[in-house]
Amino acid sequence: MKSAVETLNPTRVRLTVEVPFEELKASLDAAYKKINQQVTVKGFRQGKIPARVIDQRFGRGAVLEEAVNDALPKFYTEAINEAELNPLGQPEVDITELKDGELLSFTAEVDIRPTLEIPDYSGIEVTVDSVEVTDEDVEKSLEQLRDRFAxxxxxxxxxxxxxxxxxxxxxxxxxxxxxxxxxxxxxxxxxxxxxxxxxxxxxxxxxxxxxxxxxxxxxxxxxxxxxxxxxxxxxxxxxxxLPELDDDFAQLASEFDTLEELRADSRKRLERMKKFDQATQAQEKVLDELIKLVEVPMPEKLLEDEVNTRKHNLEHHQLGQMGLDLAKYLEIQGKSAEEFDAELKEQAEKGIKTQFILDEIVNKEKVSVGQEELTEHLMRRAQSSGMSPDQFAQAVVEGGQVPMLVGEVARGKALATVVEAATVKDASGEVVSLDDEDEDGETAEATTEA
Structure with missing residues (x-):
């Protein structure tokens, strides 16, 4: 088999493939066998009809068509692997020549993952909200707890x-x-x-x-x-x-003996929440800056498919569960159909760019995913899906989605690497350390999934 690659644009190529006819032998044998099982000819037992009789009765063309349809995926995959391409989606195949006993030629156009240049991202600098828990925040938290025990x-x-x-x-x-x-x-x-x-x-x-x-x-x-x-x-x-805000309430609503212990714990809990929010904000802002640094050619077919998928999921899953249709949703949001489509396209573009860029960093930084990391990620995904870990794991394996989960973890770790290299400051100008809050890249995984 001989193949050549023509670059149509940075995200699309045309493969030209020539296959000597002898390489079709296995597929031709399979085609005769399949037709043998499907037809009957007087004087011959089913499955025992000679090839020459099938050619006479049903035409050599039908056999060739069956054989080519069987062989094309194999030859296409070989050509893709030989050219070291990363295809996106299904190819558009055109058989250009089929000479019985001599040659099969075909072309295949397909979108490919673009080659990206990842610049030095250590100069990224972002500003996030400061972590500040006021007395008013603590009292509001206690009032909410008090309200639950009304x-x-x-x-x-x-x-x-x-x-x-x-x-x-x-x-x-x-x-x-x-x-x-x-x-x-x-x-x-x-x-x-x-x-x-x-x-x-x-x-x-x-x-x-x-x-x-x-x-x-x-x-x-x-x-x-x-x-x-x-x-x-x-x-x-x-x-x-409402119960009185005193030591008795602290014992009723928590494991603490005094109101002051409960108040101190509420402050710590609010600080942890705000630090997590701060880490999430840092991930999002660093990702936005990273996307600005990298020029990403956009595969139009992939973008179109992503937009359609997001729109379908919104209309038929999310809105359906809320008893809304798209028209009512747009009315509530105060958006026109044109504004909605533009926003959806922008979100889809950002999602595709994010995946391309972080996958490139995964390769560049040689990011690996351990079994423990994958298990932890699976547990979080199971919890968010409302399934038990065993049910979710079974669904993932049966659906062949394990590589997808590995990719999610790897991209989360890649983003965590970028954030670690960037400078993150709070509103007061102090450098923020996110190590304690995001040792395993959990926040980064959530950001890349979003």
């Missing part, structure tokens, strides 16, 4: 902000009660803004047994977006009582 009790008085009311609702549009416009026994916290616009004003001041009517735009259901007249009946009023 208790409720019925009261015989008018409802006020912060109270929980149990209500029955009936919505009418154009004087007709909607089929899905009736709800009973709904608990609602006044002031939470989690139900219908106008309900806070309607129920405030009502006691159990009170009734009010208000107008509101429906946020869902069969009449979504329409103005409805809503009748609300209050069947119960309950007050929320």
């Amino acid at each position: 208790t409720t009790s019925p009261v015989e008085r008018a409802a006020a902000e912060g109270d929980i009311v149990t209500v029955d609702l009936e919505a009418k549009v154009d004087g007709e009660v909607l089929e899905d416009g009736v709800a009973k026994g709904v608990d609602y916290t006044i002031g939470s803004g989690q139900l219908l616009d106008g309900i806070d004003e309607a129920v405030t001041g009502l006691e159990a047994g009170g009734t009010a009517t208000f107008t509101s735009e429906l946020k869902g259901g069969s009449a979504e977006g329409k103005e409805a007249e809503v009748k609300v009946d209050v069947t119960a009023v309950k007050s929320r009582e």
Whole structure:
């Protein structure tokens, strides 16, 4: 077999391949055998029909077509490996010549991974938020914890902000009660803004047994977006009582004996969260700067496929789970279809560039992935997918996705290498050390996956 490569542009090549006919023998034998099993000829047992009879009855052309279709993937792969190319996607194959007994010639156009020049990235410098936990942050955290331990009790008085009311609702549009416009026994916290616009004003001041009517735009259901007249009946009023912020509360809500110990632990926890956020911000900003440094030719077919995949996943998976279609989503986001498409293309381009650049750094820096690192990554992916580690691992193996997971870990480690070489400062100008927060590249993996 002889092959030659013609570069069409930095991300696409045309392979020209010539195969001597004798190299088709195995595929020709397989073609005769396959046709033998599929046809019957009077006077011959199935599977025992001579090749010359198949040629006479069904045509030599049918056999050649079957043989070529069988052989092409093998010859294409050999040509790709010989040229040391990294193809992206499926090739466009054109058979240019097929001479029975002499020669098979074909061309294959395919997108390839571009060759990148990775410049010195040690000069990258980014600024991230400072890690600062204020007393107000700590008190807010304690109030949120306190709120989780709130208790409720019925009261015989008018409802006020912060109270929980149990209500029955009936919505009418154009004087007709909607089929899905009736709800009973709904608990609602006044002031939470989690139900219908106008309900806070309607129920405030009502006691159990009170009734009010208000107008509101429906946020869902069969009449979504329409103005409805809503009748609300209050069947119960309950007050929320917060526990005292003292040592007894600390013992109730935590493993600590005193409020001061709980307060100190809350401060440490908030510091860890802010340091993790700081590390994530550093990864994202360093990645953005790295992308600016590297010129990445963009394979148009790959970009088109990536955009279509992202759009499909959004429409048929993410939005479907939320009960939205694309039109409603764009309305909520306040975006036109053109703005959405442009944004999606920009995100897809960044994703492709990120993968190309980090894969090149993986090769340049000879980044390797150990079994322990792969296992830890698998555990995190399983947790985020809602599957058990065993279920996720089985799905990964059966789907042939192990190389994909290895690539994710390697790219995370490559980005961590770049961040380590870069200079990261906080808002006050102090150099930030991220070693303690990201020893295994976990944050970098999350950034590259995103």
